[in-house]
Structure formats: structure tokens, C-alpha cells
Amino acid sequence: MGARVETTHGRLVGREEDGVLVFRGIPYATPPVGDARFRPAKPARPWPGERDAGEFGASAPQNPMLIPLPGMDVGRTDEDCLTLNVWTPGTADGRRPVMVWIHGGGFVLGSGSQPVYDGAALARRGDVVVVTINYRLGPLGFLFLDELVPELGGDTANLGLRDQIAALRFVRENAAAFGGDPANVTIFGESAGGMSVATLLAMPEARGLFRRAIAQSGAGHNAHTRETATATAEAYLAHLGVERGEAARALRELPAAKLLDAQQQTVMKLGTKLVLLPFQPVVDGRSLPARAVDAVRAGSAAGVSLLAGTTRDEWRLFSVLDPSLRELDAAGLSKRLAESRVPDAQALIDIYRKSREGRLPVDPLSLLAAIETDRIFRLPAIRLAEAQGAHAGEVFLYRFDWESPSLGGMLGACHAVELPFVFGTYGKPGGDFFVGTGEPVAALSELASDAWLAFARSGRPGHPGLPDWPAYETARRATLVFGPTCRLEEDPEGDERRAWEGSI
Numbered sequence: 001m002g003a004r005v006e007t008t009h010g011r012l013v014g015r016e017e018d019g020v021l022v023f024r025g026i027p028y029a030t031p032p033v034g035d036a037r038f039r040p041a042k043p044a045r046p047w048p049g050e051r052d053a054g055e056f057g058a059s060a061p062q063n064p065m066l067i068p069l070p071g072m073d074v075g076r077t078d079e080d081c082l083t084l085n086v087w088t089p090g091t092a093d094g095r096r097p098v099m100v101w102i103h104g105g106g107f108v109l110g111s112g113s114q115p116v117y118d119g120a121a122l123a124r125r126g127d128v129v130v131v132t133i134n135y136r137l138g139p140l141g142f143l144f145l146d147e148l149v150p151e152l153g154g155d156t157a158n159l160g161l162r163d164q165i166a167a168l169r170f171v172r173e174n175a176a177a178f179g180g181d182p183a184n185v186t187i188f189g190e191s192a193g194g195m196s197v198a199t200l201l202a203m204p205e206a207r208g209l210f211r212r213a214i215a216q217s218g219a220g221h222n223a224h225t226r227e228t229a230t231a232t233a234e235a236y237l238a239h240l241g242v243e244r245g246e247a248a249r250a251l252r253e254l255p256a257a258k259l260l261d262a263q264q265q266t267v268m269k270l271g272t273k274l275v276l277l278p279f280q281p282v283v284d285g286r287s288l289p290a291r292a293v294d295a296v297r298a299g300s301a302a303g304v305s306l307l308a309g310t311t312r313d314e315w316r317l318f319s320v321l322d323p324s325l326r327e328l329d330a331a332g333l334s335k336r337l338a339e340s341r342v343p344d345a346q347a348l349i350d351i352y353r354k355s356r357e358g359r360l361p362v363d364p365l366s367l368l369a370a371i372e373t374d375r376i377f378r379l380p381a382i383r384l385a386e387a388q389g390a391h392a393g394e395v396f397l398y399r400f401d402w403e404s405p406s407l408g409g410m411l412g413a414c415h416a417v418e419l420p421f422v423f424g425t426y427g428k429p430g431g432d433f434f435v436g437t438g439e440p441v442a443a444l445s446e447l448a449s450d451a452w453l454a455f456a457r458s459g460r461p462g463h464p465g466l467p468d469w470p471a472y473e474t475a476r477r478a479t480l481v482f483g484p485t486c487r488l489e490e491d492p493e494g495d496e497r498r499a500w501e502g503s504i
Helices: 120-126 138-142 159-178 192-200 226-240 244-253 256-270 292-297 316-320 323-327 330-339 345-356 364-389 419-423 431-435 439-458 494-498
Strands: 002-007 010-017 020-027 050-052 083-088 096-102 129-133 180-190 212-216 305-311 395-400 478-482 487-490
Touching: 002 020, 002 159, 020 120, 020 159, 083 120, 083 159, 096 159, 096 192, 096 439, 120 129, 120 419, 120 439, 129 159, 138 159, 138 256, 159 180, 159 192, 180 192, 180 439, 192 212, 192 292, 212 439, 226 244, 226 256, 292 364, 305 364, 305 439, 316 364, 323 364, 330 345, 330 364, 345 364, 345 494, 364 395, 364 494, 395 439, 419 431, 419 439, 439 478
Parallel strands: 010 050, 096 129, 096 180, 180 212, 212 305, 305 395, 395 478
Antiparallel strands: 002 010, 010 020, 020 083, 083 129, 478 487
């Protein structure tokens, strides 16, 4: 049966599916093609009559995943990709909290239509409106060309993030039509989506578009300087094989497949061992005035409630994908950390070994995973919480400890393991592979979903199913640990956290 809503751009016809109304493939901006390539998104044009919203729109152009993961299929891709999707329990009562999901994928992969992000279960359980969005990826969304190719208009910074802002503007204007409250919007995202959430806290154009923010496994440290971003663009143009004088024409006219080929070469050249994400936000001084964590520390997101956290073993997902690590020894561990520019690597290794001996594995691969998890994910999340703590109503921190049963347990509580629990999509294709099946999985999903839903509704994630969950303050550093048993810990792995003071 069709479900109809009247938006500021025209009428949409969605679907009723298992008690939830679903509207897919809604354009929130004009297609960024032709002369609109490498330009900020413009609002979508109104459409005449009724527009069918039964199918997902195309995902942003991207290269295939090196190792396809179940539940992460992005479907069809096309440059005409600036669409969003809405799940709502009903359209009559316009006061439901709105949760806007920003997908991850290293700023080069992903889509709002991936099965793991299906918003139906979350919308149904929490009586909320769930929105997932697409945004430009890779060079089309995160290539800074203002210095090298001014002929493109001198406004190429952070286009993917500004797409997200355009989507949030559409949500503000149309939330009520879908039964949502435009004054109670929560943005949430994981990995590059979490980094996006943190960066939006620092962007002037995003102010007032959301009330709460959830940064999962991504925080506010990832940003290029103009100099680094320009050097990245220079390397990209070299891989593309174009001279600077002909770059504007080539960038506008070459097929997306050619741009993606050069993207892959740039990632392989500059992104070795994930020391650097070549395509990521840039502090251009205009759309992003400062690195997100620094801007937040200065009060850029004053009043926005924040929930942030990580999984316990983030880096294990990436280490499993790197066959060269299977024979890692002590010398190799020191070398890898030196390559990652970790200061005082041997002293850090000694601290982690001493902290973990007798209770956690201390083989070289386990130590590498623990140190890189903290360097790239946990410490940035803590720093973001500290930065916002002086300015927000309240800040909360979590850690996800559920261990994936796949690959004989090699993944541990790895990057992205919380996603099927938060969305309630553990029964979708790939969910059982990643998190397992059975009553404990369903029970933890209810606890995690209810925490995210409570935060979206009130700014506090605590609920009767969890231990008391106080706000995060440096005196206690209260952290809610999600796992087979949920518990509150004060300053978990504090010795390891203190080892990074002054360096992150």
C-alpha cells in the first residue's frame, strides 16, 4: 500500500512495510554532475505530481571493497547520488525524535542503503524517524582543488560534508511531514561517519541543524591542512595523468571510472597501513575553520549533547585484512609503530604489555591491535568527550566489548561490531556472520538500541535495562561497557590512556 507525504519539493509515495512507512531515494540536492562536479550542492528542484519513493537511489561512485563484507552491499552507483531514505512509524504526529545516520567507509566507500543500516527496527522500537543519507565520496567529495585548479571556482573543500549539511537542511524543512520533530534531530555515524559527526560539530554551516550527536568509532582528529590537502590533490592529478593547465576540463569531463582509478592509486600510494586517509576533511579556513576537536574545545558546538565511544578491539578488523601481520614478531611490532609515527614506541609497548599481562593477550599482534585501536579511535573519542564536556549539556562515553564469532574469534570486538546491535539488523544478511545469533544477541541489541533511542529522545542514554550511566567527567571517566554483561567502568585501561598524554 502506498503512503503519501507532502514535502517542500513535492509529493512522495512510499511503502508500508511491517508497520513502518518507508520512503527511499528522496533527492535532497540537484545531481552534482557536469558543471556541478566539484561544486557545493544546491537544493533539489521541485518535482511535479507524485514521485515514487519505493526504491533506493544510486550510491555514490566508489571502487568495490577489496574484501566484500556481508550486509555491506551498496547496489547501483552513479554520480546522481544525493538522496536520503526515511523510516517512520507514522506521519500524523509530528513530534517524534529524528535520527540521521551518516555512513562510514573511509570517505571512499558506503551508502545509506546498505542492509546493515535498515532503519525499520530502530524506528519501530523507539517510535522515532530514522533517516539515512548518501554523500559524495573520494575525489568527488573530498579532493581539495582550490590551490591547484582555481578554474573550478575556488570552493571545492569538504563537498561531501557539505552534502551532509544540505541533507540536514532538507530534514529540518521536512521532518514534520514524516512525523518528526525538526527541533529534536540527532546525527549519528560510525567510522568516517563518526568523523563526519565530529566535524559537523565544528562547521559553521551546520549550526542549529541538530541538537544531539553520536560519534561511533570516529572523532575529531582527522583533517588535512590546506598544505597536506593540496599535496594530496597534486598526487591525485599525477595519477590521473593530467597537467595542471588541463585539469579543470579533465576533472569535469572524464568518466567517473577514470576518477576512481586514480583514487585507488592515490589511496595505495598515500594511505599505506592507514597512516593517512588521503580523502578526508580539510581545514580550509572557511567551511571548516579549525580541526574539529580544536573547534569543539573552543565551544563551536556549545549546548549539543554528545555520546561517543569505540569498540574494544577496533584495529583487529584491519589487522585480519593484512596478511603480512600473521608472522609479526617483536621487532616487526616496533617497526610498524615507528612507521605509524607513534612516539616512544618501545616505551609504549612496555606499558601495554605490563598493563595486560595475566589478563589479556600480549603477543605482538595483540599489542599492535591494542595500541592502534587507542591511537586511531579510543583516544580521539576521549579527547572529543573532554573537549565538549565544558560546553554541552552532558557528554557520555561507551565501549563495545561484544566479540565477533567469525573467523574463529580472530576479530574480537572489532571495528563496526556494534552496528547490527544498534540498528537491530543482526538478523539481516551478514548479521549472523558478524555478531552471531541467539537470545544473547537479541538481548544486547535491545539494550544498545534503547540507549541510542533514549539519547535521541532526552540527551541521556541511560535506561532501566542498564547500570546507572553518569555523564563523562575527567574525575571519574565513567564508561558504559556493552557486552554479554553490561557494566559501568571508571577510566577503563587507565594506565594505557595516561601513556598517550601530551601526544594525542
